[in-house]
Amino acid sequence: MSDTPAQPADAGGTAPGGTGTTDQVEASRANTVVAVLAFAGIVVSLMQTLVIPLVPQLPDLLHASASDATWAVTATLLASAVATPVVGRLGDMYGKRRMLLVSLVMLTAGSVVAALADSLTPMIVGRALQGLSAGVIPLGISIMRDELPAEKLASATAVMSASLGVGGALGLPAAALIADHYDWHVLFWVSAVAGALALVLVSALVAESKVRTGGRFDVVGALGLSAALVCLLLAISKGAAWGWGSGTTLGLFAAAVAVLLVWGAFQLRTPHALVDLRVAARRQVLFTNLASASFGFSMFAMALVLPQLLQLPTATGYGLGKSLLMSGLVMAPQGLVMMATAPLSARISRASGPKVTLILGALIVAGGYLLNTVLMAEVWQLVLVSCVIGAGVGLAYGSMPALVMGAVPVSETAAANSLNTLMRAIGTSVSSAVAGVILAQLTIAFGPVRLPSQNGFRTVMAVGAGAALLAALAASFIPRQRPASAAARGGQDAGAPTAVGAKG
Template identity: 70%
Template structure:
């Protein structure tokens, strides 16, 4: 593919990824106001967040597999269309059921980023692939970081429905750009869709993520929470048994258990944990009153402006990530990213007293995440057949999402246990925030440990050898024109 066609393709797909990640952020400024806006209890209003999380977890692996079977561009357009419809429903809604329905449809677009990475693998020449997939992978964080200040501004100066109309408009633009500039890839796996496998994985993920996201409300030792965790284990064990015996499984566990894929997915889950820990601590420290002695007394718009540099740095790190991978291999890129994130969280545990310190910490952590996220698609695609690219990338994205959900639950428990009393209110204590940052650093160190066991760079082998040398497979160059 010539540069005149490759550049628009990369920009369109990256824009689509940023729009989808922005969609997940757009509701954050509304969270404290949702109960009043939707005439619901705080616990019920949280379903506007939980529904998106659950829908994204279910849709991501399915869209990946369907993309491999029936066309990645087709599934990309379907995902973006569902996001637009969901945004319109949420924009027209004034009640909880309508909001949950709209947010559920928005969540079904979570497969856009892995689908975009897979299209890049099919369409781009090898020399362009590293930087392009690094940018696409980083868009998961870029959209959230850049969208927060914009969403905060709209929430403060316009009717809250404008947030969803904006999401619908951006989704429509992304859809039209994909129609105009992205062609359908001829790489297909064919076969039949594993409905039983899809149902089993969906049930297991719903049980797991419901327990994680609602455990604090229901009680971590309640029968409901423990029952959901138990059901998760049983359902996923049965699902795994079926996947190993199905002729055309939803997720090829034999491929997913290869050393390189397995370790990359484990590192991705831990990195997802690290990425979200920062997002839970810094906004609260910024917004707490100065009279607490550790709060900085800033408004929501200021919070967005402090967090925005991390998104810009993530984007800037995409070519750096690709360069490290080219020179040393993606394993060393992932190791580098883990070290940078660990250092960032370590500084964050000590630096919380000034706005400039928080800007520096978020930018440093963003740099590490941008470097590491750029390596993950390269590691996954190096070890899977071309016909399974979308499914493998979708599973990797799902692992990141599970990490972020777990991060929210762990941070919630820590901040709920370490509290102080201020002006008649119970607030998270400074030590609680510092402990969450330390946990974020520890998570990055764990990711470093997983990455250290990844195989060293190996020469490319023929696609037919994938089953013979599971740890030494690096992807073939995509076709070029």
Template identity: 70%
Template structure:
């Protein structure tokens, strides 16, 4: 029988972790895990400044060099649910260390690469570290006193956006003034620091779910996700009606249906779909997917708008370094509002934090449609959107953890992180089609029209409103304490 959601029934004290824990130890744990999360999320923006130059640097066609980004996306999608389940079974700290070690290995391979294939291998290994953030949230749930858990998990969740925002100016600066391999040496060094900090300061939780690892389930969901994301990310290049794209989408649907049937009958599934089907978990994951779509448009539209030639009448003609500096404050705002998200969640429920965050993101995009002609306009709207993302991302793990057993925390948080990633991938594909179809030729440069930018911004605002509407149907929370096992 499915246990009732803790959103409707307050938990007895025996189900709540009341350990006091020294304040200094809690602070160190949060700092270490958040740092590891930021290092991993830096991989999202690591190659963005280099993308136009990769064909020349690697002597490869532009259509092939995009695999340096696509490979990381696919590897992260495959790794996230699998690593989460392995963490629940064999130790979250152990899997966290393995994930960071893979990031280091991938960074070193990228640093010594002079051709496309080894670079893609390195980027795959970097992508396999994507499970660090959900693992970190789960470790926090196991180790922190209940009064510090909300703010800590909000900070960890926000690190997913912080790393991407802060990584762009850093990567642009390195790409402008140093050999491109330095990007990977720096990421390797940061990975080593994160590994040492985790190894020395993060304890291993004795909590285990037990059981056997669902190899069939892992292969099935990996195949479904890889097919889906490959079709979504490459569809505009291959053609949305091409046999390859359509075949991958059909394969994804078929594999997903088979995977669901297998997981429901398996006594030790990779993902407990019965827990996932609980109203709070299901709606939170759906809102996360839609919100992921809304969030990523900021990273797609604003940099292109900033770099578009001034002769278009709307472009700001800025170099990549300035673009990174303009976008960086949004990452700082995400981190700054994470504690606020936790306070709102304690006072009114994580549902309210998610709804407020979605409303702020929608307002930010709406404001951007009207104001996009000055640098300070872009800084302002990116900070507003960043604040909304920080509030919403801080609420999502609280909603998930309040509705799943402690023994399944890592797997549940990994699935939620995956939903956000799928949303961003779909956003990238949809926005890419719009921005590629509505273009303006200015000399030798082809850039999206102002109307194309506005359509993507409007679609993102609408997505945030949809996420807000879904969140409104979440159960009203009386407790955000961990759910009973």
């Protein structure tokens, strides 16, 4: 693709100064950009899933204690949280495609390091490098805003958002299959090859956006936010092991709050802030991010509950006794449903606005969880539940970028999308901790061990449904907007639910 961004079609559907052939060329280029960016998003989410089959075996594989081996997972979480807002801001300043390429280089390099690892330290380094690629999806959405014609933007961003779930759902059975039949290092070599392929495709087929903010990078703000996020997420992820009332855990929570307060005051005073808190406090952005955090919490509950239900012994009376591979195959249709729902999300947003799409998606997810409280005895029932929840996630994820981009300046797109992605990640981390506490408290005796009880799983599902309803409630406070179709006819004003042409 050339370095010139694709020009939007005019109201009559013809590219400026062009013909029907020009329209076809531009449409082909736009489709290529969407496919390449969505593939990059799938590769990143695949990286996060590949390690799941190895988690129980990591202490033996890495010659480390069980508590130390969990750092191979925690390192990715912390690196992702730190990288997402920083890379988004750098993308707005120095080029979104450039930072996307840097992120993919980190993914590929981290995969190679992990593939060569036989001990804990290089594995942690490799997983941390992989985590630094977490900004790929928000960067991809931001590139789409800059490069695509207006009429393609809503469906393209919905597909890009859905790629997160697709990679996760398809990655689990693939990872289980590879882990069962090959040396575990092959998992990371697969990730390295996929990352390298994405890197080549983006380099060859995606143009650099000319939309830049300029200014200086807020190093102090980046360090402050990184410190706060590390303290917060470390306390959340390690709280169960360290003890929720331990001095270390409480100290980290207190440090996170203190650093965030100081960081916020600094951001309001600095002229080139990492995060424009005044923009983030706009009603549309604020409530979209709050809904995203609640939705991230809700979505992850399913990923914790369904695999355990499938793999627990049948002698428990509610476990289905399936293998990890079978569990992955049961979860895989969810990702396909998410991708299939993405165009529907765009159509609903065009007709009624992305606020309606987000609320509808959250209500469907809540319904899926409630359905799961009564349907958990057969494999087909769990497939049905995962597909219902996947449909709701696909609708909601497709609407969030439109809501964020419809309220921020074009020059701050990547930073705003990255903050939204970060909010979802924080919700997911909190969900993992809360579900872990619930399942640790509600148990049954099974021989010499205690396993999560059926009531424990039902409680987690009820909490997931409540979080989805909370997301719908937060979304209800988002300002009402004109549908995207009306906005496009009316000149794409700043209130349009799609972000095309939005002004700060």
